[in-house]
Amino acid sequence: MRTKIVAGNWKMNMNFEEGIQLSSEIAKTYTKKNQEEVILIPPYIHLSKVKEVALAAGLKVGAQNVHFEKNGAFTGEISAEQLASMKIDYALVGHSERRKYFHESNQDLLKKIKALLAEGIRPIFCCGEELEARKSDLHFKTVAEQLKILWELSKEEFAQLVIAYEPVWAIGTGETASSLQAQEMHASIRALVKEHYGKPIAENCSILYGGSCKPDNAAELFEQADVDGGLIGGASLNSNDFLAIVNAL
Ligand code: PEP
Secondary structure (H helix, E strand, O other): OOOOEEEEEOOOOOOHHHHHHHHHHHHHHOOOOOOOEEEEEOOHHHHHHHHHHHHHHOOEEEEOOOEOOOOOOOOOOOEHHHHHHOOOOEEEEOOHHHHHHOOOOHHHHHHHHHHHHHOOOEEEEEEOOOHHHHHOOOHHHHHHHHHHHHHHOOHHHHOOOEEEEOOHHHOOOOOOOOHHHHHHHHHHHHHHHHHHHOHHHHHHOOEEEEOOOOHHHHHHHHOOOOOOEEEEOHHHHOHHHHHHHHHOO
């Protein structure tokens, strides 16, 4: 049975006090039901405090980014070793905003994944096509291209990964992929994983959907056979909305 996951990516939102309040509200109401994982992914400034709050409630904590070097003269960056020293569980890699605004290359993403794995932190690898690719019917090809770097990982390394399919045209736009569009892309991702690593690893790989996932559409998306939960942006900034999405798992 693969792990069902809901992860809340706060992006560059919430001042320190607001972030602590949000995580406390979530921690107060959340009760772990099965083997699901609920992950809070705040900005770096919150990580230490949110980790404390989350730990007591059975929530996991992720970072939004990581630098691939271990340490040194990289002003403004945070390494996997530093995240591991705070017992951070997950980190996003390849979010479309990082690809677009910070020009992260595929090779950078692979180095980040390797750096995280070396420290025992699970990468959540984001992929997804732009609107143009979807309109030109190139969405499967685009995502397959983005996934190519993952095939350089060993089976053991890959088994630690979570994949998030986030069509760029659905992120923060209010326009969600239909459950059919999500299911067919997730199934094609799982088929590629199977081709490279075999059936057991493919069956165990959690593939999350991200892109305007809200309390009113989460259940239908999560019901799909190959959708194992969600990566949530906007709706993760409100504890009631986020917990309603968690309950939809
Ligand atoms: C995201 O940025 O990962 C995301 C899914 O955002 P939103 O839910 O706001 O579309």
